[in-house]
Amino acid sequence: MENIRLQKYLAECGIASRRKCEELISNGKIKVNGKIATLGTKINPQKDKVEFNNKNVKLEKDEYIYILLNKPIGVVTTVSDQFNRETVIDLININKRIMPVGRLDMYTSGALILTNDGDFIYKVTHPKHEIKKTYTVTLKGIISSEEIQNLRNGVKIDNEYITKPAKAKILKIDNEKNISRVEITIHEGKNRQVRKMCESIGKKVIALHRSKIGPIEVKNLKIGEWRYLNKTEIKQILENN
Numbered sequence: 001m002e003n004i005r006l007q008k009y010l011a012e013c014g015i016a017s018r019r020k021c022e023e024l025i026s027n028g029k030i031k032v033n034g035k036i037a038t039l040g041t042k043i044n045p046q047k048d049k050v051e052f053n054n055k056n057v058k059l060e061k062d063e064y065i066y067i068l069l070n071k072p073i074g075v076v077t078t079v080s081d082q083f084n085r086e087t088v089i090d091l092i093n094i095n096k097r098i099m100p101v102g103r104l105d106m107y108t109s110g111a112l113i114l115t116n117d118g119d120f121i122y123k124v125t126h127p128k129h130e131i132k133k134t135y136t137v138t139l140k141g142i143i144s145s146e147e148i149q150n151l152r153n154g155v156k157i158d159n160e161y162i163t164k165p166a167k168a169k170i171l172k173i174d175n176e177k178n179i180s181r182v183e184i185t186i187h188e189g190k191n192r193q194v195r196k197m198c199e200s201i202g203k204k205v206i207a208l209h210r211s212k213i214g215p216i217e218v219k220n221l222k223i224g225e226w227r228y229l230n231k232t233e234i235k236q237i238l239e240n241n
């Protein structure tokens with residue numbers, strides 16, 4: 001998570017209003033990593049230890065929220081964009097500081113989870129237990145069964161990396177339009193991995209959509225819509241690696 005102003009963090013944790021929290025900081029009542037904090041201090045909620053009245057200040061577990069968004073194309077997966085483009089956070093109008101869990105390219109649509117639970121982000125995106133993600137890819141040209149098999153076995157991307165075994169199956173071949181639709185499931189999260197895998201077998205990606213994260217499907221949400229995930233779904237995601 002990125003660094004945030006101490007008074008904002010304290011207010012989000014329910015200590016007091018932001019202004020009152022500024023007073024607490026100015027009056028030397030807040031410690032960060034054992035030292036009295038000053039106004040203007042920024043903290044990383046994942047790393048820094050914040051104390052008020054000698055007690056740790058933390059978000060309560062039940063204040064955590066988990067959102068599933070059906071990301072439209074053209075929107076960037078970031079909290080704030082240096083070029084002022086529309087971000088996934090702009091699409092979710094809530095009063096909590098949330099972060100995307102992993103990322104989708106600007107021109108990829110589909111399932112994206114956002115949360116304020118840093119532990120969850122760490123667990124779900126850690127390469128050791130990368131959760132499975134399923135994509136529907138529309139390709140220019142007709143894909144052969146040999147090319148599908150190559151996607152399953154692993155292909156070379158970035159000039160050196162061989163992708164791990166994946167699931168791949170043909171959903172549709174349209175000879176008239178000269179396009180193929182393929183479903184690919186991967187456990188990894190290399191940058192632009194699916195696009196690069198398809199390029200590696202010589203196929204151009206026309207459209208890319210993430211249909212599932214673990215067992216959670218996005219198909220009941222319209223593009224741009226979002227909903228909260230429930231406890232069972234969160235458990236399923238954490239167990240699905």
Ligand code: URA
Nearest residue numbers: 104105108192194195
């Ligand atoms: N693979 C890609 O190429 N792009 C994405 O957005 C996600 C996976």
